[in-house]
Amino acid sequence: MNLVVVSNRVARGKANEPMTGGLAAALLPVVEKSGAIWVGSSGRVRDGTQKEPFAEIEALGAGALAMLDLPAAHYGGYYEGFANSALWPALHSRADLINASQDDYLSYREVNAFMARALMRFLKPDTAFWIQDYHFLALGAELRDLGVTQPIGFFLHTPWPARAIVGGVPHHRELVEAMLAYDLIGFQTQDDCDNFLGYLASDLGLAIDNGVVTSPYGTSRIAVFPIGIDAEKFAQQAAKAVSHPDVSRLRRSLNGEKLAIGVDRLDYSKGLVNRITAFDRMWTLHPALKRTVSLLQIATPSRGAIEAYGNLQNELAKLVSDVNGRHGEVDWTPIRYLNKGYSQTVLAGLYRTAQVGVVTPLQDGMNLVAKEYVAAQNPADPGVLVLSKFAGAANELDTALLVNPHDIDSMAQTIATALSMPLIERRMRWEAMMAKLRAGTIQGWFSDFVEALQDTRDDLDAIEPPVAEPQPPASWPLRSVG
Ligand code: G6P
Numbered sequence: 057m058n059l060v061v062v063s064n065r066v067a068r069g070k071a072n073e074p075m076t077g078g079l080a081a082a083l084l085p086v087v088e089k090s091g092a093i094w095v096g097s098s099g100r101v102r103d104g105t106q107k108e109p110f111a112e113i114e115a116l117g118a119g120a121l122a123m124l125d126l127p128a129a130h131y132g133g134y135y136e137g138f139a140n141s142a143l144w145p146a147l148h149s150r151a152d153l154i155n156a157s158q159d160d161y162l163s164y165r166e167v168n169a170f171m172a173r174a175l176m177r178f179l180k181p182d183t184a185f186w187i188q189d190y191h192f193l194a195l196g197a198e199l200r201d202l203g204v205t206q207p208i209g210f211f212l213h214t215p216w217p218a219r220a221i222v223g224g225v226p227h228h229r230e231l232v233e234a235m236l237a238y239d240l241i242g243f244q245t246q247d248d249c250d251n252f253l254g255y256l257a258s259d260l261g262l263a264i265d266n267g268v269v270t271s272p273y274g275t276s277r278i279a280v281f282p283i284g285i286d287a288e289k290f291a292q293q294a295a296k297a298v299s300h301p302d303v304s305r306l307r308r309s310l311n312g313e314k315l316a317i318g319v320d321r322l323d324y325s326k327g328l329v330n331r332i333t334a335f336d337r338m339w340t341l342h343p344a345l346k347r348t349v350s351l352l353q354i355a356t357p358s359r360g361a362i363e364a365y366g367n368l369q370n371e372l373a374k375l376v377s378d379v380n381g382r383h384g385e386v387d388w389t390p391i392r393y394l395n396k397g398y399s400q401t402v403l404a405g406l407y408r409t410a411q412v413g414v415v416t417p418l419q420d421g422m423n424l425v426a427k428e429y430v431a432a433q434n435p436a437d438p439g440v441l442v443l444s445k446f447a448g449a450a451n452e453l454d455t456a457l458l459v460n461p462h463d464i465d466s467m468a469q470t471i472a473t474a475l476s477m478p479l480i481e482r483r484m485r486w487e488a489m490m491a492k493l494r495a496g497t498i499q500g501w502f503s504d505f506v507e508a509l510q511d512t513r514d515d516l517d518a519i520e521p522p523v524a525e526p527q528p529p530a531s532w533p534l535r536s537v538g
Pocket residue numbers: 064065076077078079080189190213214321358359
């Protein structure tokens with residue numbers, strides 16, 4: 057099989073460069089090894105006058121990385137507009153933040169169609185496409201329109217919310233119908249999968265049999281594939297990274313004080329305001345914890361041109377400064393707050409230095425920081441993970457201290473509990489989590505999905521012989537955009 061992986065953001069093969077977001081960082085080592093072609097945005101735009109989409113192609117392990125310049129006229133409407141101001145908020149159950157115009161939707165569809173045309177150059181008889189994330193919900197349908205009959209899979213890295221919230225997305229029906237052009241649709245958790253199946257049954261009136269749905273496109277299989285990490289490799293990286301200059305400087309600066317760490321993209325789904333408020337509450341309720349623990353919060357900016365992100369950045373800067381102003385001393389800063397990205401290597405060392413990892417999103421598809429924090433710990437003296445029950449990772453990491461990020465008092469108490477947890481309990485909890493991480497690696501995730509995509513097609517081809525001429529779906533108005 058000649059695999060083509062597609063995502064909006066791609067990563068280059070350098071372990072010591074900062075990376076934004078779990079998706080690109082997680083895919084890099086597996087795509088590199090698989091020999092696949094990884095296609096995504098170059099982050100640059102170009103006007104639409106040239107005939108062929110412009111792609112910069114470089115080697116990536118056994119395969120290649122192709123970075124496309126996306127069409128200038130549609131990039132803003134696609135990325136800041138529909139993808140990140142309609143889909144992202146809705147998928148994270150923030151329908152109140154949906155803010156996208158009809159033009160944004162048209163641009164989103166144009167960029168999906170543009171990507172489909174660009175992918176044709178990689179099409180061979182034995183190609184399989186694996187499309188990643190909410191930027192490309194309609195890409196499978198666009199590929200089918202171009203006559204592609206090869207297997208096409210899709211994986212959603214974010215949650216899939218309840219029906220009522222999906223209903224708040226402009227053109228939701230058209231988009232979900234377009235998704236059924238995929239042979240296999242993967243979700244992070246069973247809840248996401250159930251929500252999606254619920255929408256198909258209730259809003260589209262489709263019959264579902266054992267995770268298989270039949271639509272005018274044919275059959276699609278819907279299943280759960282929780283994404284993992286390479287825990288062993290991360291553990292080794294963390295053990296080595298403790299001598300990295302940034303990590304040693306951090307350790308020296310602590311003067312024996314304990315450290316809690318949070319590492320997130322600066323995003324409203326991450327619950328950063330609630331988290332900082334919980335630390336504020338903890339130092340108020342337990343003044344003895346002042347000077348004995350501080351928080352290192354790394355909040356890497358992304359999508360800064362979107363108003364909701366700018367507002368959040370301002371709100372957080374003010375909140376951190378208030379908390380530091382109230383609890384700080386001449387020689388003690390309660391919260392070290394950094395708006396920049398760090399490499400995986402440095403992060404691994406920072407996680408190992410911290411006695412508590414705080415991962416408290418309001419909603420999150422998986423949250424690989426939670427898994428990385430666990431993998432980075434010293435087995436002889438592991439730290440404690442405080443984890444939101446609304447992160448996909450909570451399904452597997454159920455021996456973390458699970459919290460409701462909306463309940464500030466209880467979060468404050470839980471962080472205090474984490475700080476005083478005896479070694480024996482820390483080890484028991486950590487060992488149970490490590491066993492889960494070892495059982496669900498990123499390599500396993502990748503090969504399970506690719507195998508399931510192949511099987512899905514083998515099964516389907518056995519039932520219905522491949523259609524010689526691509527047929528437009530019988531009844532759905534899939535392309536309202538020219
Ligand atoms: C999340 C999304 C990814 C995205 C990443 C970074 O992890 O699921 O698709 O790439 O955030 O966001 P950005 O908009 O900066 O690429």
